[in-house]
Amino acid sequence: MSAKFKPGDKVRVRVGSPPGHLRTPHYIQGKTGSVAAVHGTFRNPESLAYGGDGLPKQFLYLVCFEQTQVWEQYPASRQDRLLIDIYEHWLEPA
Amino acid sequence: MHEHEHTHDAHAAITEKNELTYYEKRVYAIQSLLVEKGIVTADEVRRAVEDMDSRTPALGAKVVARAWVDPAFKARLLADAKAAVAELGIDTGALSTLVAVENTEKLHNVVVCTLCSCYPRSILGVPPDWYKSLHYRSRVVVDPRGVLKEFGLEVEPNVEVRVYDSTADMRYLIIPARPAGTEGMSEEALARLVTRDSMIGVARARRPSES
Numbered sequence: 260m261s262a263k264f265k266p267g268d269k270v271r272v273r274v275g276s277p278p279g280h281l282r283t284p285h286y287i288q289g290k291t292g293s294v295a296a297v298h299g300t301f302r303n304p305e306s307l308a309y310g311g312d313g314l315p316k317q318f319l320y321l322v323c324f325e326q327t328q329v330w331e332q333y334p335a336s337r338q339d340r341l342l343i344d345i346y347e348h349w350l351e352p353a
Numbered sequence: 354m355h356e357h358e359h360t361h362d363a364h365a366a367i368t369e370k371n372e373l374t375y376y377e378k379r380v381y382a383i384q385s386l387l388v389e390k391g392i393v394t395a396d397e398v399r400r401a402v403e404d405m406d407s408r409t410p411a412l413g414a415k416v417v418a419r420a421w422v423d424p425a426f427k428a429r430l431l432a433d434a435k436a437a438v439a440e441l442g443i444d445t446g447a448l449s450t451l452v453a454v455e456n457t458e459k460l461h462n463v464v465v466c467t468l469c470s471c472y473p474r475s476i477l478g479v480p481p482d483w484y485k486s487l488h489y490r491s492r493v494v495v496d497p498r499g500v501l502k503e504f505g506l507e508v509e510p511n512v513e514v515r516v517y518d519s520t521a522d523m524r525y526l527i528i529p530a531r532p533a534g535t536e537g538m539s540e541e542a543l544a545r546l547v548t549r550d551s552m553i554g555v556a557r558a559r560r561p562s563e564s
Contacts, residue, residue, distance in 0.1 A: 282520045284467050286494065298450070301522045319521055326516075330495055339514045341494060344521035 260300070262318045263347055268294045270322060271353040272345060280308035283349045287341075291353045292324035295342060303346065318347040408478040412443055413526060414547035416476065417558075418540045420453075421531045431455060434526060438476060445475040445524075454517065455528045456554065461508050462515045463501065463554030464525045465493045473524035477549060484553065494518060504555040517554075527551070529558040 264270055274288045282304050297320055302313025326339040333339070373381070387393045416438050420427035430437040434451040445451050451473060454462045466472065467490050472480040483489050493500045497514045501507070508514055517525045529551040535543060538561070550556035 282468060284518070284520060286467070287518075298521075298523060304521070319523075321523075334496055334499070339497065339516075341516045341518065343518040344523050346521065 260315075260318075262297050262320075264294045264297070264318075264320060264350065264352075266294050266296060269353040270294060270320075270350040272322075273349050273351055277305075279305060281305055283345055284343075287324070287329065287343055287345070290324055290329055292322045292328070294320050295323040296321040298344065301346075303348075320345055320347065320350065322350070405474065405479070408475060410477050410547075410549035410552060411544070412438075412478075413473070413476045413549075413552045414544040415441060416443070416453075416526070417528050417547045417552065418544035420528050421535075421543055422540050427455075427528070430528070443476060445473075449473075449475075449522050449524045451476065451526060452523050453526045453528055454515075456530045456557075458512070458530065460513050460515065461501075461554065462517060462525075462527050463493060463497055464517045464519060464527060465490055466519045467491065467494055468520050471519045471524060473526050475524075476526060477552060481549070501555060504550070506556055527554040529554075529556075532558050532560045534561055 269291060270293065271291045272283065272288050276285070297318060299319065300316035301319050303311075303315070303317045304313070307313040321342055322345050324341045324343070325337075326333045326341055327337050329341055384398060388395050388398070416430065419441060420430050426437060426440070429440075430453045434453040435445050437453075438445060438451065449471075456462055465484075470480055470485040470490075472484060474480070489500065494516050497516050498508055501514075519525050529547065531543075532546060535546065546559040546561065548556060548559060551558045
């Protein structure tokens with residue numbers, strides 16, 4: 260199994276709110292950022308939360324967003340960033 | 354028969370004032386079932402609680418102080434924090450993975466978990482109440498500079514602010530910038546400058562004059 264994305268790749272966070280437990284906050288859905296690091300593979304929390312085995316494991320990425328791209332009226336200096344961990348099945352190429 | 358100046362019945366009986374909450378009851382019920390079914394023993398639960406309670410920000414401070422005095426250790430810490438802290442005899446457990454992030458003159462990092470209250474407990478202990486509050490969690494991502502200002506930390510406009518939202522398996526430890534005027538201080542003395550809040554990123558490390 261290999262990671263779909265590598266550091267520097269532009270990615271968009273998928274939009275969706277399937278019923279149940281998920282670790283992709285609403286505020287970041289639909290936003291475009293770039294992969295800062297590939298953390299490795301981890302069991303899928305959306306399955307683990309309900310007694311599942313969390314398999315297949317999912318690649319987890321640290322994704323970097325420009326704050327001004329995340330919030331329309333970001334009040335401060337433009338170079339600020341937001342970094343957030345997102346599982347591969349929530350990302351698509353941008 | 355010993356002699357007392359006071360009488361025993363002057364003491365009020367010790368009473369539990371607070372009713373258990375719904376979630377406390379649920380946790381106790383699940384714990385009892387796990388013990389009854391032989392999945393865990395009561396002693397294992399007690400030991401886990403004891404281990405958790407023994408962890409304090411002093412562990413993180415020890416790691417940061419070592420990173421300040423030993424550049425090779427800092428490089429290992431930034432590359433693989435879990436392995437680096439193990440060198441100091443700190444076991445971060447099997448579940449989550451630790452990531453260390455460095456604050457510098459040009460970059461200020463701060464950590465939050467917007468979804469719940471993920472926190473590097475194995476190295477900082479129990480999180481402060483404000484870290485779990487809806488106010489902190491919802492506001493620090495949108496307006497980090499404003500929130501940091503409320504904590505008494507004004508970040509210069511030319512310094513980049515990065516918010517880490519720890520939504521998954523990673524736990525983030527901030528390595529605060531080493532304060533000026535600390536050259537030649539011992540590792541133990543340096544560790545006393547490293548506060549819990551500075552390792553979350555809402556404060557700087559103390560200056561020697563403040564400790």
